[in-house]
Amino acid sequence: MKDVGRHPRIKLMTLSEVEDVSGYVGNFNVKVRRKARYVREADCTACGECATVCPVNKYNEYEVGLATRNAIYIPFPQSIPSSYVINMADCLSKDVITCNKCVEKCQKRCIDFDMRDEIVELKVGAVVVATGMDVYDPTRLDEYGYTRFQNVVTSLELERLINAGGPTGGHLVRPGDTKAPKRIGFIQCVGSRSHNRGNPYCSNICCMVTIKNSLLIKEHYPDTEITVFYIDIRAFGKGFEDLYERSKREGVRYVRGLPEHIEEDPSTGSLRLKVENTTAGCIEEHELDMVVLAVGLEARKDGDKIRHLLSLSQTSDGFLAESHPKLMPVDAPTRGVFLAGCVESPKDIKDSVTQASAAAARAGVILSSDKIKLDAAIAVVDKEKCTFCELCVQVCPYSAISASKQNKIAAHVTEAMCAGCGSCAAECAFGAISLRHFEDAQYMAQIEAALAENPQDTAIVFACNWCSYAAADLTGTSRLQYPPNIRIIRTMCSARVNEKFVMQAFKLGAPVVLVSGCHLADCHYMAANRSTVKRMDRLWSRLERLGIRPERLQLEWMSAAEGQKFARVMAELDERRSKVTPEEIEQTRKALEAADKKKVA
Amino acid sequence: MADEIRIGVFVCECGLNIAGFLDCGEVRRYAEGLENVVVSTVNRYTCADPGQQEIKKKIRELNLNRVVVASCSPRLHEPTFRTCVAEEGLNPYLVDMANIREQCSWVHSTDRKAATEKAKDIVRIAVARARLLKPQKENEIPVTDAVLVIGGGIAGIQASLDLANAEHMVYLVEKQPSIGGVMAQLDKTFPTMDCSI
Amino acid sequence: MTPTEKQSKLKCMRCGHEYTTSDDLIKVERACPKCRSNSVRRVGEKK
Numbered sequence: 001m002k003d004v005g006r007h008p009r010i011k012l013m014t015l016s017e018v019e020d021v022s023g024y025v026g027n028f029n030v031k032v033r034r035k036a037r038y039v040r041e042a043d044c045t046a047c048g049e050c051a052t053v054c055p056v057n058k059y060n061e062y063e064v065g066l067a068t069r070n071a072i073y074i075p076f077p078q079s080i081p082s083s084y085v086i087n088m089a090d091c092l093s094k095d096v097i098t099c100n101k102c103v104e105k106c107q108k109r110c111i112d113f114d115m116r117d118e119i120v121e122l123k124v125g126a127v128v129v130a131t132g133m134d135v136y137d138p139t140r141l142d143e144y145g146y147t148r149f150q151n152v153v154t155s156l157e158l159e160r161l162i163n164a165g166g167p168t169g170g171h172l173v174r175p176g177d178t179k180a181p182k183r184i185g186f187i188q189c190v191g192s193r194s195h196n197r198g199n200p201y202c203s204n205i206c207c208m209v210t211i212k213n214s215l216l217i218k219e220h221y222p223d224t225e226i227t228v229f230y231i232d233i234r235a236f237g238k239g240f241e242d243l244y245e246r247s248k249r250e251g252v253r254y255v256r257g258l259p260e261h262i263e264e265d266p267s268t269g270s271l272r273l274k275v276e277n278t279t280a281g282c283i284e285e286h287e288l289d290m291v292v293l294a295v296g297l298e299a300r301k302d303g304d305k306i307r308h309l310l311s312l313s314q315t316s317d318g319f320l321a322e323s324h325p326k327l328m329p330v331d332a333p334t335r336g337v338f339l340a341g342c343v344e345s346p347k348d349i350k351d352s353v354t355q356a357s358a359a360a361a362r363a364g365v366i367l368s369s370d371k372i373k374l375d376a377a378i379a380v381v382d383k384e385k386c387t388f389c390e391l392c393v394q395v396c397p398y399s400a401i402s403a404s405k406q407n408k409i410a411a412h413v414t415e416a417m418c419a420g421c422g423s424c425a426a427e428c429a430f431g432a433i434s435l436r437h438f439e440d441a442q443y444m445a446q447i448e449a450a451l452a453e454n455p456q457d458t459a460i461v462f463a464c465n466w467c468s469y470a471a472a473d474l475t476g477t478s479r480l481q482y483p484p485n486i487r488i489i490r491t492m493c494s495a496r497v498n499e500k501f502v503m504q505a506f507k508l509g510a511p512v513v514l515v516s517g518c519h520l521a522d523c524h525y526m527a528a529n530r531s532t533v534k535r536m537d538r539l540w541s542r543l544e545r546l547g548i549r550p551e552r553l554q555l556e557w558m559s560a561a562e563g564q565k566f567a568r569v570m571a572e573l574d575e576r577r578s579k580v581t582p583e584e585i586e587q588t589r590k591a592l593e594a595a596d597k598k599k600v601a
Numbered sequence: 602m603a604d605e606i607r608i609g610v611f612v613c614e615c616g617l618n619i620a621g622f623l624d625c626g627e628v629r630r631y632a633e634g635l636e637n638v639v640v641s642t643v644n645r646y647t648c649a650d651p652g653q654q655e656i657k658k659k660i661r662e663l664n665l666n667r668v669v670v671a672s673c674s675p676r677l678h679e680p681t682f683r684t685c686v687a688e689e690g691l692n693p694y695l696v697d698m699a700n701i702r703e704q705c706s707w708v709h710s711t712d713r714k715a716a717t718e719k720a721k722d723i724v725r726i727a728v729a730r731a732r733l734l735k736p737q738k739e740n741e742i743p744v745t746d747a748v749l750v751i752g753g754g755i756a757g758i759q760a761s762l763d764l765a766n767a768e769h770m771v772y773l774v775e776k777q778p779s780i781g782g783v784m785a786q787l788d789k790t791f792p793t794m795d796c797s798i
Numbered sequence: 799m800t801p802t803e804k805q806s807k808l809k810c811m812r813c814g815h816e817y818t819t820s821d822d823l824i825k826v827e828r829a830c831p832k833c834r835s836n837s838v839r840r841v842g843e844k845k
Contacts, residue, residue, distance in 0.1 A: 001781055004758055004773065009765040014775045018751055026744035032774055062786060079779035122772050125745040128764075130757035132782055156786065163788040212791040239792035306751060316826075341756025349755055349790055349797070356756040360763035367746050367769045376694060376737035416742055437694055442733045449729035450722065465676070473674045476703030484715040487722060488704055490675070520827035530824045540811065540839045551811045554837040557827060567708075572812075 005080040014081060019119065021127070021309040024416035025336030026372055030122040036115035038086035039072070043110035046074055046082045050102035050111065058090045064157050066175065067167035072102050072111070077165065086111070126336045126363040129320065130356065131306055133342035136191030136198060136295040143261035144187065144293060150176035151269050151290045152262060155186075155209050158292050162216055172217060174290045176269040181224070181289035184217065185273070186210045187258060188230040192296035201317050203296030204346040207234045210294045211247045218250040226252045227286060229259060229275055237350070255284065262291060297346040310337050311399045311417075313526045319345045324524065330359040333526045334398065335419070338362050377437040377492070378418040379425060385432035386410035392424035392433050395495070397526035401433075421525035422496030426535065438496060443489065447504050450487040455509030456585055459486050459577045461570075462501070464494045464529075467518035467560050474563035475570075482570035485577060493517065495528035499539055502553060506543075507592040511580035512552050514573050519557040529557075546591045552580060606637040606732050609665040610724060611656055613647035613672030615702055622706040623716040628671065631721045635728050639663050648678050656682070657689040666691065667731040671699035671724050692736030699727035746770065754782020811837035 004010055013034055020031040039050075054070035062069075062076045071090035074083070092099040093113060103111045135156050138146040146152045151174045153161070164170035174181045188206060191198030207230070214226045233254065235244040248254065259273040271288045299318030307314060311334050313321045320343050323331040330338050338359035341352040366372060379392075379401070388405045400417035401424060403409055411424075411433060422435040434440060451458055463469035469490050475482065491497055494517025505513050515536060523529040532555075540550040554576070556569050610632035614620035625643045632641040640663055644652040647670055659665055668691070670682050675698040683693035701720040709716040746769055750761045753775030765771045773780070784790075787797040806823055809816045812835035821828075828838035 001758060001785075004753070004761055004780060007762070007765050007771075009769065010761050010771045010773055012753070012773050012775070012780065014753070014780065015778050016774045017776055018749070018774055026742050028745075028749065030749050030772075032772075037778070064786070075777065075779040076781070076785060078781075078785070080781065081779070083778075085778040122747070122749060123745045124747045124749040124772065126748045128748060128750045128757070128760045130750060130752035130754060130760060132752055132754045132756070135783070156783075159786055159788045166788075208791045212789065212794065215794070216789055237792065243792060338760075340760050341752070341754060343752070343756075349784060350792075352754075352756040353759045356759035357763050359756075360760045360767070363748050363760075363764060364767050364769065366744060367748060367764070368767075369744055371741040371743055373739045373741055376739045415740060437734070437737055439733065439735075442730050445729040445733055446726050449726040452725065453722070469674075470676060473676060473700075473703040476674075476705075476707035479707055479710065481711065482708055484705075484709045484712060484719045487719075487726065488700075489726070520825075527825075533824055533828070537840050550839065551814075554811060554835075557836045 001078065001080050005082075012081065013120065015085065016120075018306065018309060024414060026125045026366060026416070028124050028127060028336065030124060030127075032120045032122060034118050034120055036088070036117050037083070038088060038111060038113060038115050039084045040110040040112060041081050041083040043108050044083040045108060046079075046084060048074070048084075049105050049107070050084060053101040053105045055099065055101070056090050056092060058087070063160050063167050064154075066157060066160050126338065126366050127310065128338050128340055128356075128359050128363055129306060129310065129312070129332065129343055130340040130359075131300060131303060131343045133297045133319075133346060134300050136203075136298055138190050138293050138295055141190065141197055144190070144291070145262050145264060145271075146293060149262065149264040149269075149271060150174070151181070151264075151271060152293065153290065154293050154295045155206065155213065156295065158213055162213065162220075172221060174269070179289075180221065183225045183288045183290075184227075185271070185286060185288040185291045186214065186226070186228040186294055187291060188228065188294045189258065190293040190295045191298070193231060199296060199298055199317065201346075202234065205348045206294040206296055208237070208240055208243070208348065210292070211235065211240075211243050213292070214247045214252045215243065215250065218247075218252065227288070228252060228254045229257060230254060231256070231258060237348070255279075297342060300343070303343070310334055311397070311526070312337065313397070315521060317345075319343065321526075325522070330355055330362055333419075335416075336366055374416055375420055377420040377435060378415055379413045379420070379422070379433050379435050381411045381413055382432050382434070383410040385430050387430055387432070389429075391427050391429070395423045395427045395528075395531045397421065397423070397528045419525055421493040421528040422491065423493065423525070423528045423531045426496055426498040427531065435496065438492060440498060440500075443491075443498070443501050444504055446489050447501060448508060450489065451505065451508040451510055456511060456580075456582055457485050457577075458510060459512045459514065459573050460505045460510045461486055461488045461514045461516060461573070462491055462494065462497045463488050464517040464524075465490055465492045466524040467522060468494075468516035468556070468558045468566070470560035471558040471562045471566040474560065475566045478563050480563060480567040482567045483574035485574050486570050493523065493525045493528050494532040495525065497532065497535070499535055499542070502539055503542075503592065506548065506552070506588050509585050509589060511577045511585060512554065512573055514554045514556060514569070516556045516558055516569075519559055522559060546595055548588050548591060549584075552576070606667060607639045607663065607665050608637050608667040608669060608728060608731055609656070609659045609663065610635075610638055610641040610669045610671060610728065611647050611652070612641060612643045612724075613652065613670065613702075614643060614645050615672060616646065619672070619702050619706045622710045623701070623713060623720050627717055628701070628720045628724060632669075632671070632724050632728070635725060637667075637732055638728060639665060647672050648681055653681075653685045656685055660686065660689045660691055666695060667734060668696045669699055669724065669727045669731050670696065671701050671720065671727070673702040674698075674700050674704070694737040695731075695734050697727045697731045697734060699723045747772065749774065752782070753777075753780030755784040757782070806840060807842040808838050809841045810835055811839050816841070
């Protein structure tokens, strides 16, 4: 930590927030708000005299409320920068200077009530997002009585209670009566791995946190009886199983089963719980002096702002999505942005450090080049044809397009921000946007060529480069067999599939058409395939209105690993194809030609 | 004529991976009959050096301005053939691939006739696309050698130090009055059981 | 991730199964509960 404070090439801005980001890879413009500290950072020696005279006592965030702090304070002794700060919301002089005691006390004269927030503008080539996570607040789980019972604490509170620098000087006491607890229970998975209470995912760290804390307690207070209530102990990391075994050797008892609820004996402050020991197959009753809730981690509640500023996407658990879960695990979907630490998923210190170094290396690849090449396959606007409808702006997952209906400003693509999914080109009803190297005319020619001979025997499949086309390749590599009547047309993203491609295929006699792409949450262009879903709904309705069986158009999501699914889907599609009669195809052709004529007329 | 489309179709046998399951010669003959196709050849391994030399030679001798390689998946060798034609002065975006291995010979290995017919179709589709391909330019943009790190917890600290030590300018932005994040609140940490700060 | 209260009617274009869901139809991957196909179409209520 100290190294950061004194590194010549690190400009540290604390009490600061990113307010705005514009630009693109290699050339981001960032606005940062530096909030007033009211103490001149460079001059403060952290002597602490000011705090001794401050009359205000407030919740100490660092000690999670187990201690108080003054309105002028240092977050913790090793803070970087090593400087006091005034929380102006707490200060008696927030509107009019009424107190002024700290100012009078400060010999260095570094307290300045006139400081104001400042906006700093930065130019950077890359961004690393390492905004971390929130710790689950178990107040919501009333059955465990957190905040109702004083001796039910969270694992983070326990960290402070056993820390030599903490409010008790490292003496473990229970908050209710400051007595040393003799019987401690840990309840695992609080806020994790539950579909109805908290979050459905595993928070990754809580098993090891409990094991570690049980060892620390045993080291200082060997007589303490420790019981851990768990669903599974997940000690998968290097050296983790050793710690688990050591904890068991030290006498920590592990009981497989979570208690339903906790009761308090108001006279002693002790806690009682019943639990079904699912290993022994019996109900156990426990009386404990203190219960520690092993709370999970969750996505930051204030994470939306950064996510929107950088056009990032989140997975269903609220953490930020990476570009690819296996092959680009630290790249964010926006080029030039990288993810590190718990903002991406819950992880321990070692994994955070590993990911941070990986993110630094990935960012370094960009920063070390004078110039970077942009892919040529990006969207381009024909301004003559643009009607300012803004539909392209709405479907672009990267916010790379600007246009204004109100001011009649034609669509404009910021080339460095465009990733080339082609959703805009598929959405534009006026043919005003096209994707270079993947143009409408090229696709129409491919469809025509595919159906040039024996269209009634041909099933058209649109497959996205990253997943379903890769699944088709895997089907081949695995030598799985499927009927030979399938003609695959590759798009970079399923969102590139213009509705007119599908209609063209039907017009030219295709019995069936399949649109396929990455699973909804795995889109390689953030969430562009959500546009595919909307278009499919529109297409099915349109086909129905034209008297064409909507069942002739199918949709399947397939990951690059689903070669077997691909082979199965192809076999089924061919089966469906074989049932479409020549009469039906002819009817479709006529219906579509009639519809075309109507449009022209 | 300057804008006459002149396509070369290079059918790959891929050893026996393709040639073992379909008739490459028939595919070649079919390709040569397609509009705008000037030449079609069969190669044992088109991606190997002799195969690439053949492509370059034909571009040179016959003034080809589009290349279709009928072989494996573009996910595998498109970069290879883009580089190959670029070395001969052709824009790398004027190449298309007909995937007759992963999506044909390997998945229809018991029906030689059907696989051959499908391969012809795949080539026809690729040639149709190739006719309409346009040269593309990859734009270059300058890079500002500085990085913004948002968040001063353990991950932000580590990323900042690595980047700063690699001679890049780092702006580390932290919301709280001190860096350290949740890590600074922890007592000893696993697996080493040493202190966190 | 609280599901929206709104119920939507869906029909599988593969097996014909009809069902209702309170899932967000755009954000949550649609899969027919009977045959697992993704060819699930939103039916009823016209926009």
